[in-house]
Amino acid sequence: MNNEMLRKKVDQLTIQEKIGQLIQLTGNFFDTHNDSVVTGPQKKIGLSRSYQINNTGSILNTVDKQQIREMQRTHLLKSTHKIPLLFMADIIYGFKTIFPIPLAQTCSWNFPLIEESATVLAKECYEAGIHVTFAPMVDLVRDPRWGRVMEAPGEDTLLGECYAESMVNGIQGNGDAQHIPKGKLAACIKHFAAYGAAVAGREYNSVDMSESMLRNFFLPSYAKGIEAGAKLVMTAFNTLNGIPCTGNKWLNRDMLRDTLHFDGVLISDYAAIDELITHGYAENQTSAAKQALLAGVDIDMKTAVYANKLEKLVKQNQDLHALLDEAVLRVLMLKNDLGLFDDPYRGIQTEEDITNTILSKEHKETALKLAEESIVLLKNNNHTLPLSRNQKVALIGPYAEEKATLGFWAITGDEADTITLKDGLHALLDTSCLSVARGAYLLDKHTENLYDKYNDKLPVESEDEETLLEEAIAIAKTSDIIVLAVGENTYQSGEGGSRTNPVLPATQLRLINALSTLAKPIVLVVYGGRPLILTEVEEKVSAILYAWFPGTMNGLAVANLLTGKANPSAKLSMTFPRSVGQIPIYYNELRTGRPQLDEENTHRFASRYIDQSNLPLYPFGFGKSYTHFQYSDFRLNQEEMTKNEQIKVTLTVKNTGSYSGKEIVQLYICDKVASITRPVKLLKAFKKIDLKVGESQRIEFEIDNNMLKFYHPDGSFDSEHGDFDIFIGKDSAEHLFKRRIRLVSKHNT
Ligand code: BGC
Numbered sequence: 001m002n003n004e005m006l007r008k009k010v011d012q013l014t015i016q017e018k019i020g021q022l023i024q025l026t027g028n029f030f031d032t033h034n035d036s037v038v039t040g041p042q043k044k045i046g047l048s049r050s051y052q053i054n055n056t057g058s059i060l061n062t063v064d065k066q067q068i069r070e071m072q073r074t075h076l077l078k079s080t081h082k083i084p085l086l087f088m089a090d091i092i093y094g095f096k097t098i099f100p101i102p103l104a105q106t107c108s109w110n111f112p113l114i115e116e117s118a119t120v121l122a123k124e125c126y127e128a129g130i131h132v133t134f135a136p137m138v139d140l141v142r143d144p145r146w147g148r149v150m151e152a153p154g155e156d157t158l159l160g161e162c163y164a165e166s167m168v169n170g171i172q173g174n175g176d177a178q179h180i181p182k183g184k185l186a187a188c189i190k191h192f193a194a195y196g197a198a199v200a201g202r203e204y205n206s207v208d209m210s211e212s213m214l215r216n217f218f219l220p221s222y223a224k225g226i227e228a229g230a231k232l233v234m235t236a237f238n239t240l241n242g243i244p245c246t247g248n249k250w251l252n253r254d255m256l257r258d259t260l261h262f263d264g265v266l267i268s269d270y271a272a273i274d275e276l277i278t279h280g281y282a283e284n285q286t287s288a289a290k291q292a293l294l295a296g297v298d299i300d301m302k303t304a305v306y307a308n309k310l311e312k313l314v315k316q317n318q319d320l321h322a323l324l325d326e327a328v329l330r331v332l333m334l335k336n337d338l339g340l341f342d343d344p345y346r347g348i349q350t351e352e353d354i355t356n357t358i359l360s361k362e363h364k365e366t367a368l369k370l371a372e373e374s375i376v377l378l379k380n381n382n383h384t385l386p387l388s389r390n391q392k393v394a395l396i397g398p399y400a401e402e403k404a405t406l407g408f409w410a411i412t413g414d415e416a417d418t419i420t421l422k423d424g425l426h427a428l429l430d431t432s433c434l435s436v437a438r439g440a441y442l443l444d445k446h447t448e449n450l451y452d453k454y455n456d457k458l459p460v461e462s463e464d465e466e467t468l469l470e471e472a473i474a475i476a477k478t479s480d481i482i483v484l485a486v487g488e489n490t491y492q493s494g495e496g497g498s499r500t501n502p503v504l505p506a507t508q509l510r511l512i513n514a515l516s517t518l519a520k521p522i523v524l525v526v527y528g529g530r531p532l533i534l535t536e537v538e539e540k541v542s543a544i545l546y547a548w549f550p551g552t553m554n555g556l557a558v559a560n561l562l563t564g565k566a567n568p569s570a571k572l573s574m575t576f577p578r579s580v581g582q583i584p585i586y587y588n589e590l591r592t593g594r595p596q597l598d599e600e601n602t603h604r605f606a607s608r609y610i611d612q613s614n615l616p617l618y619p620f621g622f623g624k625s626y627t628h629f630q631y632s633d634f635r636l637n638q639e640e641m642t643k644n645e646q647i648k649v650t651l652t653v654k655n656t657g658s659y660s661g662k663e664i665v666q667l668y669i670c671d672k673v674a675s676i677t678r679p680v681k682l683l684k685a686f687k688k689i690d691l692k693v694g695e696s697q698r699i700e701f702e703i704d705n706n707m708l709k710f711y712h713p714d715g716s717f718d719s720e721h722g723d724f725d726i727f728i729g730k731d732s733a734e735h736l737f738k739r740r741i742r743l744v745s746k747h748n749t
Contacts, residue, residue, distance in 0.1 A: 020055025027062030058086035084344035095124035104548035108373035118170020136167035145201025147497025150529030154573030160221030168228035191236035247291035371557035377568035386564025399485035407549030408494020424555025439472035493529025569662035571623035621731035627657030654696035
């Protein structure tokens with residue numbers, strides 16, 4: 001159908017039917033036998049069952065294809081205009097084949113591979129009949145206390161942009177801009193905007209930031225996802241500079257629609273329209289409905305505020321009626337782009353055409369590759385790793401045989417499909433070389449309420465803790481090396497998982513302390529949804545492999561890395577702090593008037609802490625390899641350029657170690673003088689290269705005017721003439737090459 005036909009369709013609907021298109025409910029409202037996943041607070045919303053079946057425009061988090069088929073069938077049978085339902089779900093990093101959590105994925109800096117993972121995700125969802133996924137979340141994050149960092153691309157704007165683009169391309173396909181091809185879904189960029197900057201890292205807390213910070217750091221990843229064609233955007237729960245995002249007209253109309261040119265569907269986050277009242281921004285549901293519609297929110301997720309209040313409002317006000325029509329048209333356009341008017345059962349396979357792509361060998365291979373490239377080697381003293389063939393290994397820790405390594409948002413994944421670390425190591429090591437003990441429970445006895453539904457299933461410390469410890473010490477004593485698999489529990493991160501002190505649970509610290517007295521090398525494998533503060537344990541172990549939540553292929557990926565079958569190549573997409581007091585800590589901070597120029601500088605009146613270093617435990621961009629990469633022969637083809645020119649920086653990287661491996665070469669720029677203070681450095685380009693032992697490669701970066709631009713207070717995006725420092729290195733802290741370049745209006749000949 002073309003837009004004219006869709007517009008006519010809108011005109012045929014009654015006001016109630018129009019409003020229905022803007023309502024999204026979970027399937028269990030629709031049908032009592034439906035076991036849709038519920039991801040927010042449950043409330044009675046006061047809509048009759050027949051209203052729901054006949055009028056609702058879309059369904060949230062029903063993911064079973066039989067249920068989807070049945071609900072669609074009933075809806076089409078009973079509704080007057082036979083407009084198909086849209087099925088949307090939170091498939092964030094895998095449907096059944098679960099990939100590493102997004103924060104881990106971006107540590108791969110391998111965006112083609114991330115795109116491949118999103119392609120797999122889309123394919124598996126498509127066959128289940130899902131139309132829209134609420135991914136990617138592209139909120140920039142600087143505070144590891146916030147549980148949702150696990151779902152974010154990290155602290156850097158460029159990595160956030162690359163992630164947004166590759167995910168949208170993988171989910172939606174990057175062919176014909178309008179129609180979403182078979183095997184693909186519609187993507188939803190979230191949470192607009194700046195949800196990741198909640199004060200003190202506390203979930204749902206307010207956000208207050210300058211427009212300059214917003215435009216230069218936080219908005220670009222959303223903008224990139226929109227530019228890549230994402231069909232939906234989701235509002236954020238938080239206030240932004242005092243106004244809740246879901247009722248923020250400036251944000252959603254001026255910025256999102258006019259400036260970022262978004263013309264798709266804007267959906268509220270879960271119950272966020274109703275929450276305008278709790279924010280103290282709307283007096284009651286009528287006013288909340290009006291604020292949200294005025295702000296351009298098309299779909300009301302999971303409340304009946306639009307359903308119950310819009311009708312009266314639009315009957316009284318023609319302008320609002322026009323806004324309602326616009327919103328309905330956008331929803332119908334999305335349904336049309338997905339081809340639902342032609343095939344409402346899009347993607348759902350019948351018995352004859354089952355292709356069994358779900359959890360296929362190919363999908364698992366992609367998941368394995370991405371997991372191997374996402375797990376970061378943070379420490380490796382004296383070549384402790386890789387393990388050697390004849391070593392006797394004691395695998396200890398609550399994660400040794402744990403299958404819950406999928407992370408908080410793998411709501412459709414099945415832990416039973418996960419490969420445990422024990423199984424992974426068994427596949428690679430001689431069984432006689434491996435002994436296993438749990439050593440400790442994952443969680444302390446007095447762990448906070450993590451998740452009402454799961455509290456009784458949590459692996460909490462109990463009476464036999466002493467016995468577990470003794471067993472662990474016994475096997476450690478007869479081994480050459482200890483692989484100690486520790487971490488936080490899945491429900492300690494994710495939505496609603498903010499922590500004031502993100503460290504390992506005390507029961508696990510006790511285990512580490514006890515084992516560290518045995519004078520055996522310890523390799524710490526850490527699972528978690530955020531950068532945990534490892535300062536206390538770092539010095540007690542010889543090596544640290546940060547596994548995050550690696551997904552279905554967990555054990556195999558970690559075992560491949562531990563044994564050297566795969567070589568670690570990941571580099572951190574988020575800084576690891578030394579202590580909570582340093583948070584928020586991120587590499588691209590703004591310059592100050594009194595910087596601490598080096599660690600030796602202990603003057604009182606410098607921007608520093610008097611009780612601890614300013615430096616993080618591990619900086620952004622950091623990650624080790626089993627091999628060594630030597631950088632040499634840096635060249636600039638010129639030191640001056642105009643806005644129409646480029647400067648070429650070249651260098652040679654050689655693998656001088658004894659393993660083949662991948663290196664991520666990073667280029668940072670610092671604008672020396674500008675009309676607003678610029679960061680100490682900003683990542684502007686990177687290259688991931690694969691080098692065999694002894695192999696070298698000449699690398700070229702091209703610095704152009706775009707890399708030097710930034711947003712000015714008047715909204716313009718431009719560069720300013722003057723000096724820039726260029727740094728190239730292996731991470732954001734250690735620069736092997738530094739040179740000054742100059743942007744000029746014309747050359748002095
Ligand atoms: C989350 C969203 C999610 C939605 C639907 C909300 O609580 O913030 O990211 O898409 O629930 O499940």
